Amino acid sequence: MPTVPAYGPDAAGRLAEMADVTASDSALRRFLHGLPGVDAVGLQARAAALGTRSIKTSAKAYALDLAISMIDLTTLEGADTPGKVRALSAKGVRPDPTDPTAPSVAAICVYPDMVPVARKALDGTGVKVASVATAFPSGRAGLPVKLADTAEAVSAGADEIDMVIDRGAFLAGRYREVFETIEAVKAACRRPDGTSAHLKVIFETGELSTYDNVRRASWLAMLAGADFIKTSTGKVAVNATPPVTLLMLEAVRDFHAATGVRVGLKPAGGIRTAKDAIKYLVLVNETAGEAWLTADWFRFGASSLLNDLLMQRQKLSTGRYSGPDYVTVD
Amino acid sequence: MAFEYAPAPQSRAIVDIAPSYGLFIDGEFVEGTSGELRKTISPASEEVLAEYTQAGAEDVDRAVRAARRAFPAWSALPGAERAKYLFRIARIVQERSRELAVLETLDNGKPIRETRDFDLPTVAAHFFYYAGWADKLPYAGFGPDPRPLGVAGQIIPWNFPLMMLAWKIAPALATGNTVVLKPAETTPLSALFFADVCRQAGLPRGVVNIVTGDGATGRALVEHPDINKIAFTGSTAVGKGIARAVAGTDRRLSLELGGKAANVVFDDAPIDQAVEGIVTGIFFNQGHVCCAGSRLLVQESVAEEVLESLKRRMATLRVGDPLDKNTDIGAINSAEQLARIRALADTGEAEGAERWSPACELPGSGFWFAPTLFTGVTQAHRIAREEIFGPVLSVLTFRTPAEAVEKANNTPYGLSAGVWTEKGSRILWMADRLRAGVVWANTFNRFDPSSPFGGYKESGYGREGGRHGLEAYLDV
Numbered sequence: 001m002p003t004v005p006a007y008g009p010d011a012a013g014r015l016a017e018m019a020d021v022t023a024s025d026s027a028l029r030r031f032l033h034g035l036p037g038v039d040a041v042g043l044q045a046r047a048a049a050l051g052t053r054s055i056k057t058s059a060k061a062y063a064l065d066l067a068i069s070m071i072d073l074t075t076l077e078g079a080d081t082p083g084k085v086r087a088l089s090a091k092g093v094r095p096d097p098t099d100p101t102a103p104s105v106a107a108i109c110v111y112p113d114m115v116p117v118a119r120k121a122l123d124g125t126g127v128k129v130a131s132v133a134t135a136f137p138s139g140r141a142g143l144p145v146k147l148a149d150t151a152e153a154v155s156a157g158a159d160e161i162d163m164v165i166d167r168g169a170f171l172a173g174r175y176r177e178v179f180e181t182i183e184a185v186k187a188a189c190r191r192p193d194g195t196s197a198h199l200k201v202i203f204e205t206g207e208l209s210t211y212d213n214v215r216r217a218s219w220l221a222m223l224a225g226a227d228f229i230k231t232s233t234g235k236v237a238v239n240a241t242p243p244v245t246l247l248m249l250e251a252v253r254d255f256h257a258a259t260g261v262r263v264g265l266k267p268a269g270g271i272r273t274a275k276d277a278i279k280y281l282v283l284v285n286e287t288a289g290e291a292w293l294t295a296d297w298f299r300f301g302a303s304s305l306l307n308d309l310l311m312q313r314q315k316l317s318t319g320r321y322s323g324p325d326y327v328t329v330d
Numbered sequence: 331m332a333f334e335y336a337p338a339p340q341s342r343a344i345v346d347i348a349p350s351y352g353l354f355i356d357g358e359f360v361e362g363t364s365g366e367l368r369k370t371i372s373p374a375s376e377e378v379l380a381e382y383t384q385a386g387a388e389d390v391d392r393a394v395r396a397a398r399r400a401f402p403a404w405s406a407l408p409g410a411e412r413a414k415y416l417f418r419i420a421r422i423v424q425e426r427s428r429e430l431a432v433l434e435t436l437d438n439g440k441p442i443r444e445t446r447d448f449d450l451p452t453v454a455a456h457f458f459y460y461a462g463w464a465d466k467l468p469y470a471g472f473g474p475d476p477r478p479l480g481v482a483g484q485i486i487p488w489n490f491p492l493m494m495l496a497w498k499i500a501p502a503l504a505t506g507n508t509v510v511l512k513p514a515e516t517t518p519l520s521a522l523f524f525a526d527v528c529r530q531a532g533l534p535r536g537v538v539n540i541v542t543g544d545g546a547t548g549r550a551l552v553e554h555p556d557i558n559k560i561a562f563t564g565s566t567a568v569g570k571g572i573a574r575a576v577a578g579t580d581r582r583l584s585l586e587l588g589g590k591a592a593n594v595v596f597d598d599a600p601i602d603q604a605v606e607g608i609v610t611g612i613f614f615n616q617g618h619v620c621c622a623g624s625r626l627l628v629q630e631s632v633a634e635e636v637l638e639s640l641k642r643r644m645a646t647l648r649v650g651d652p653l654d655k656n657t658d659i660g661a662i663n664s665a666e667q668l669a670r671i672r673a674l675a676d677t678g679e680a681e682g683a684e685r686w687s688p689a690c691e692l693p694g695s696g697f698w699f700a701p702t703l704f705t706g707v708t709q710a711h712r713i714a715r716e717e718i719f720g721p722v723l724s725v726l727t728f729r730t731p732a733e734a735v736e737k738a739n740n741t742p743y744g745l746s747a748g749v750w751t752e753k754g755s756r757i758l759w760m761a762d763r764l765r766a767g768v769v770w771a772n773t774f775n776r777f778d779p780s781s782p783f784g785g786y787k788e789s790g791y792g793r794e795g796g797r798h799g800l801e802a803y804l805d806v
Contacts, residue, residue, distance in 0.1 A: 037752040039772045042603030052443060054338035054655035062333065250602050285333045286646050293333055 001260035005296075006227040007198050014259045015225060022223050025176040032175060032220060038211035038247060047242040053282045060278070064313045065103050067277040067305075068095060070295045072130050072266065074109040074303050076137075076234065082117045084330075085110055089121035091330040096310050098326075099317075105306065106295040107160060111136070112153035119157035130160035130200075134185060137204070137233035139164040143181060150188040154197045161189050162200040162230060162266075162301075165217065167207045175220055182224035200228035200266055200299075206238030211247055218251035228264035234301060239269025245280060249287040256288075265292065268301025274312040277305055335648075338655040340442045345432045347519065350381040353389055353542060354525035356396035357535030363388045368543070370518055373439035374652050374661040374696040382518045385541040390510070390550040393539040397481040397508040398556055400536030405478045405506035409465030416461035416503060418531040423454045426527065430520060434492055435652045437519040439661030439697070440615055442653050452777060453496040456795075459779035460500035463800060467505065470797050476804040478506035479582055480558035483551040485572075486521075487564045488514035488663050489618040489719075495521055497783075497794045498561050499538060505803040507559070510539045512551055514564075516664045518542040549575075557581055561802065563620070566717075566743075566788050584792025584802045586620065586784060588717040589745030591766065592738035593623030593774060596731075597632045599750035600772065605639045608723070611748060611774035613647060613659055613701050617721040618667070620789075621746035623774050625707075625714060627734055630727040637705065637725065644701050645688040659721060662697040671699050671720030678704045678713040683724070709740055717743070731756065735763045744786025748774045767793075 004010040021031040055063055073092045075084060089108050096102035107128035108118050118129045131153035135141035141149075150161055163185045169177045182201055189197040201221040205214050221229050229248055232239040245267045252263045265288070271277055277300060284292050292298050307327045315321050350367060352359040362383040369378050385393075404412070423430065430453075431445035440449075468474050482502045486494035491513055502509050513521035521540050528538045541547055545568070552560055552575050562572050563586040576583050593611045595604050611623025628636050652660035662668040679685050683704040692698040699720055707714050707724040714724045728734040738747055747766040749757050757771040767785045770776060777783070782798035784790060792802045 036599070036601040039600035039603040039752075042600065042606055042772065046603070046606050052447065052655070053335065055335060056338045057336040059334060059336040066333075247602075281333065290332050 003256065003260055003262050006222070006225070006261050006263045007196065011225070011261045014261050015223060018223055018259065022179060025174070028175045028179060028220070029173065032216040035215055035219060038215055040211055043211060043247060044243045047246045047283065050246070050282050050286055051242060051279045053279075055278050055282065061316055063278045063281050064274060064309050064316065066293065067274070067281060067300065068309050068313075069103040069106060070299050071105040071306055072107045072109040072268075072299050072301050073105045073306060074234070074268075074301055076109070076111060076132060080111060080114055082114070085114045085117045086121050087330040089118055089127070091306070091328060092127050093122065093125045095306055096313070097328065099314070102310065102313060106299055109162065109301065112149055112156065112158070115153050115156035115158045128159040129157060130162055131158040132162045132164075134163040136162070136164050137235040139166045140168075143184060146181065147184060147188045150185050154189055154191060158197050160198045160200060161185070162202055164202045164204065164233060165221070167204055170208065170213070170217060179220055179224045182221055182226060186225045198227040199225070200230045200264075201226040202230040202233055202268075204233055204236060205231045205240075205244045206236045211243070214244055214247055215251055218248050219255065222251070222255045222261070222263050226263060228266050228299070230266040230268055230301065232267075232269040232301075234269035240267030240271055240301075242279060242283060246283050246287060249283060249292070252292070253288045262291070262297060264297040264299065266299040266301055271300055271302050272304050272308065274305075274309045277309060335656050337651075339651065340432060340435075340653045340655055342432050342436065342653065344429045345436070347380050347433070351383060351518070351522045351542070353383050353385050353393065354522065354538070354540040355389070355393045356399075356539065357529065359525070362386065368515065370437060370516065372436050372696070373516075373663050374693070376695055379436055380519060382522065382542045385512075385543040385547045385550075387550040390541055390547060390554060393510045393541050394481055394483070394554050394556050396536035397510050397539055400534060401480055401508045404508055404534060404537050407506070409467060412504060412506065413461045413464035415531055415533050416457050416464060416500065419527055419533070420454050420457035420461060422527050422530050423450065423457060427451070427454065430492060430523060432653070433523055434520050435660070437517050438488065438491060439652055439663050441657040441660040442655055443657065444615060449490060449493050452779075453492050456493070456496040456500045456779045460504040463797075464504040467800065467804075470800050472801060472804050472806040476505070476806055479803060479805055480507060481556065482507045482509045482559040482561060482803065483554065483557040484509055484511040484561045485548045485551065485564065486511065486513055488517040489615060489620070491517040492520040492524065494563050495524055497563075501794070501799045502803045503537065505800055507803050508537045510541060510551060510557075512541050512543065512548050515542075515544040552576065559583070559803065561792075562586070569790060582802070584794070585790035586792070586794060587788060587790040588719075589620045589622065589743045589785065589789050590625060590715065590717050590741045591621055591623050591743075591746040591748070592625045592627050593748040594734050594738055594750065594760065595626065595628045595632070595636055596749075596751040596753075596756065597629045598752050599632075600752060601632070601636060601639060603772065604750040605636065605643050607748060607750060607772070607774040608640055609643055609647070612723040613721050614775050616659055616662055616699070618663060618719055619775065621768060621775065622719075623746070623748050624718060624723060626723055626725045627728050627737055628725065629734075630729055633727050640703070641686065641688070644703065647688065647690070647701055649690050649698070649700065650693060659701060662699050662720065665697055667719065668697040668699060671718055671722060674713060674716060674718045675702060675722055678707070678711060678722075678724070681711050681713075683707045683711055683713060709737060715741065731759065735760065739763075739765045742788040745789035746770065
């Protein structure tokens with residue numbers, strides 16, 4: 001079965017072949033509850049074991065640049081201003097002003113009302129504009145509001161939409177409702193010219209709480225047409241962790257094996273150091289495999305991570321630690 | 331571009347191996363009577379690491395006499411005083427853990443990731459655990475004042491040299507015995523370094539004696555008339571010989587022998603973790619594990635799915651330089667063991683099982699065997715019955731829980747077993763019926779000093795670890 005990207009025109013056909021498992025609430029429930037269980041101890045042990053990989057010299061250089069190129073550089077604060085978003089955008093395009101070989105980040109991630117500012121700052125740079133939507137971060141709003149939120153961001157020029165699922169509905173077992181919302185938001189990502197903004201679906205794994213729930217949510221979102229699945233908003237106590245990311249990597253791997261559709265993955269929140277980022281890349285490499293080791297299929301939702309990656313990059317090329325005043329604060 | 335891990339070698343500068351070693355008797359290193367030396371090599375490169383002494387019957391006698399002389403004072407010490415020495419040994423092992431891990435990796439061939447993250451922490455934990463028992467023996471359930479046996483002769487294998495030493499020496503000393511220990515002929519170095527740890531801890535002379543050599547040294551120890559207790563871990567064939575040698579004497583004996591453990595995967599198992607458990611079960615320590623999960627019994631309804639996942643996972647195993655921090659599978663311990671693994675794997679093919687290994691490049695020098703899977707194996711195949719003691723997994727299928735139990739128990743061994751299911755009641759049902767000393771549920775090859783370990787049937791008798799492990803060294 002040839003691989004097709006989740007955001008491509010062929011993915012819909014593949015998902016249609018799975019329509020019998022999503023046709024009704026009870027069919028969807030049976031399917032999700034029939035997925036193999038997750039043994040928490042074993043999952044955590046595997047994530048910890050992969051965390052002991054020793055990534056040095058050439059492998060480290062490769063990993064640092066790859067990690068920079070995968071960052072969705074994020075500001076999601078009530079205090080965000082056009083000036084802040086412009087500064088962050090400039091940083092994302094050229095993270096290290098002293099070294100033009102440092103790659104750009106993948107995207108700048110903002111609230112919908114800041115999309116026009118980011119769009120203007122990033123036009124022609126290759127760095128994407130990502131916008132959260134659907135009453136981020138809680139998702140506590142009616143469907144029309146969520147769709148309007150999405151449509152506004154898309155029409156303002158967002159390349160990517162990071163939506164949140166209704167965790168209340170999921171935990172109450174209303175899987176079909178969550179499924180339909182994702183489908184509706186995916187439809188709202190469509191632009192008048194027929195292209196679509198890529199859709200990332202955030203589960204808030206810290207609120208789903210169990211690994212079994214994370215596996216079910218992953219399959220649910222992928223069946224509903226998610227282009228990316230994403231761990232967290234960064235707004236609750238527990239955000240991305242290596243075990244949750246490992247589990248979601250297994251899910252995208254298995255979904256690809258079952259349908260041929262490749263879905264991306266974005267751990268977000270709490271990834272602050274280069275060392276952590278490299279551990280995540282090892283998880284990707286040894287679980288989903290090489291095909292996911294690109295910004296097309298793996299992203300980091302992060303803000304302070306970038307500067308640590310840059311400092312490690314400078315250390316690797318000069319042999320010295322330069323300190324926080326030698327990377328820019330934006 | 332692929333994410334290729336650059337070499338990440340652990341430096342061996344931390345360990346200082348002498349060109350030659352004597353025997354550790356009565357608190358000091360002495361030359362052997364015959365002057366005969368043997369060589370120990372690194373199985374990953376065949377480089378000679380050091381020469382060591384072949385102890386003869388006279389040397390063994392010297393060691394036993396030293397242990398006998400030390401026994402009255404050592405056993406008369408208050409338990410709390412013996413505990414101080416054991417705590418001190420545990421702390422020194424922790425402080426020198428990197429050095430000992432590198433040494434063990436060099437001499438044994440196992441990956442530094444395992445010596446660093448498993449062997450050495452377990453060694454220290456074992457000494458800490460039994461140190462804690464030394465002053466609490468009246469509360470162990472063996473009477474108000476349980477007495478030690480005397481001099482213990484201990485013979486250990488090459489698969490976990492320092493860990494097996496800890497399993498033997500820690501409970502023996504905690505209960506007030508003195509010991510003469512013989513490490514395996516291919517892996518003598520960590521025991522000789524442990525002798526230095528004993529000196530550093532100020533352990534009284536003669537309490538621990540280390541005699542090195544081949545099977546002849548072991549035989550001299552087993553047959554020595556002034557030994558009160560023999561503890562042996564190794565092959566079933568040698569274990570039977572020892573049992574015959576001590577029959578009719580008043581010497582106590584505990585044996586921890588071979589195994590052919592079943593790892594049973596049900597259709598409701600957590601598949602990803604079960605696959606990890608299968609890999610840990612058979613490829614941990616190159617499969618040189620007596621309790622290795624060398625028979626995979628997988629429910630037929632999920633066999634295809636599990637095997638596909640297993641093969642994909644096996645393809646990511648990194649085989650090579652044991653000192654590289656990213657190596658998952660190191661070298662086979664000796665040319666002799668490699669020949670045995672090859673011979674048994676060949677019979678698997680000859681008897682009609684299907685052989686599979688991931689593409690993996692093996693180093694040019696040293697002893698190596700690629701991780702190997704046999705499918706289409708039946709109970710009648712030799713690879714389903716005989717202990718291979720290498721990275722070779724035999725896969726069989728079953729239809730019902732009752733059939734799984736029947737097949738799992740259908741072996742002369744009974745050391746360990748694994749059960750993979752999300753259903754708690756089935757775990758308990760299986761554990762009641764499996765004739766194995768250890769039954770792991772949704773995990774495999776997990777060890778803890780507080781948990782007793784030992785076998786049924788031809789896997790031996792007596793228990794090591796936990797409160798039960800004290801009994802083997804007490805006169806009860």
